[in-house]
Amino acid sequence: MNELSKDVVHWLTVGEEGAGQRIDNFLVRVLKGVPKSHVYRILRTGQVRLNKGRVGAETRLAVGDVVRIPPVRVAAPAPGRARPLARTLHWSILYEDDDFLAIDKPSGLAVHGGSGVAHGMIEQLRAARPEAKFLELVHRLDRETSGVLLVAKRRAALVALHAQLRDGSVDKRYLALVRGRWRDAKRVVDLPLQRFSTREGERRVRVEDDGQEAITIFRRQQAWPRHDPPLALLEAELKTGRTHQIRVHLAHLGFALAGDDKYGDFAWNRELAKSHLKRMFLHAHRLRFVHPTTGEAVSLEAALPADLRSFVDKVGASPSRLDMSSDG
Numbered sequence: 001m002n003e004l005s006k007d008v009v010h011w012l013t014v015g016e017e018g019a020g021q022r023i024d025n026f027l028v029r030v031l032k033g034v035p036k037s038h039v040y041r042i043l044r045t046g047q048v049r050l051n052k053g054r055v056g057a058e059t060r061l062a063v064g065d066v067v068r069i070p071p072v073r074v075a076a077p078a079p080g081r082a083r084p085l086a087r088t089l090h091w092s093i094l095y096e097d098d099d100f101l102a103i104d105k106p107s108g109l110a111v112h113g114g115s116g117v118a119h120g121m122i123e124q125l126r127a128a129r130p131e132a133k134f135l136e137l138v139h140r141l142d143r144e145t146s147g148v149l150l151v152a153k154r155r156a157a158l159v160a161l162h163a164q165l166r167d168g169s170v171d172k173r174y175l176a177l178v179r180g181r182w183r184d185a186k187r188v189v190d191l192p193l194q195r196f197s198t199r200e201g202e203r204r205v206r207v208e209d210d211g212q213e214a215i216t217i218f219r220r221q222q223a224w225p226r227h228d229p230p231l232a233l234l235e236a237e238l239k240t241g242r243t244h245q246i247r248v249h250l251a252h253l254g255f256a257l258a259g260d261d262k263y264g265d266f267a268w269n270r271e272l273a274k275s276h277l278k279r280m281f282l283h284a285h286r287l288r289f290v291h292p293t294t295g296e297a298v299s300l301e302a303a304l305p306a307d308l309r310s311f312v313d314k315v316g317a318s319p320s321r322l323d324m325s326s327d328g
Helices: 023-030 036-044 082-090 121-128 155-167 245-253 266-274 306-316
Strands: 010-013 066-069 093-096 100-105 146-152 171-179 186-190 193-197 203-207 215-224 231-238 282-290 297-301
Touching (some): 023 036, 100 121, 121 146, 146 155, 155 282, 171 306, 203 245, 231 245
Parallel strands (some): 146 282
Antiparallel strands (some): 010 066, 093 100, 100 146, 171 231, 171 282, 282 297
């Protein structure tokens, strides 16, 4: 909304790029720089109107709808901050065309603002590309998870990719380092998951019989059973996309994910930090799907970040190494 006056009411007519979008996400897109908390406040208090009527955040837009946007003051970005962030994202782009772009997201970067994060990856990307009419996350990665992340540049592409995610035709592969003697070359884990809140109000996930279906296929890439402690590098294929699915499945099986600050072993994490592994070892290394326009197969890969690769190399160079390359 940098091109609009912040002191007057604006009436915006929804075009094709906004059709089917929730009004809260539409406002976040057009009100660049405005915190999400403020967006929800003006919705909740009725300052935003759709076709002259009050609406909830979940209301979806249609072509020709008219949205009333009240005067909103946008905080100016701190000098010298926006451009370096934009350059960092630019050099992390794995692929881009008219429909979508793929980013190699670094660990520690939230995909969107909220929960104490003023500006996530998508907000930074929109700020770096003010001319872009449409930029929306196709899926999400946890803040500490690195790797391939898709951003749609057209609503039609977003809808098509979401359909593939729903029907399970997107092939999502992660790399994870765990503690323990992992003996199987291939293991299918089918354990339902349920969300809950802790006493402190934090969101967590656990295995529950009446939870949502969650299936992960683990394939052993390397194992170091004689290492102290025993370690294994796994590839995790997600057949469903539940919150924290890989992390909770591993924890339930008794294999702590290195650096996991929610479901892992906190004492071990402190020891890992002394060995220069200061983050969670979970990396989205490959994504395969059908191009939303051409129908061609697309395969995108992101190499292990330098810190994770360095740690694996260090483990592999130890005298206790026993390589058990995947045979499944």
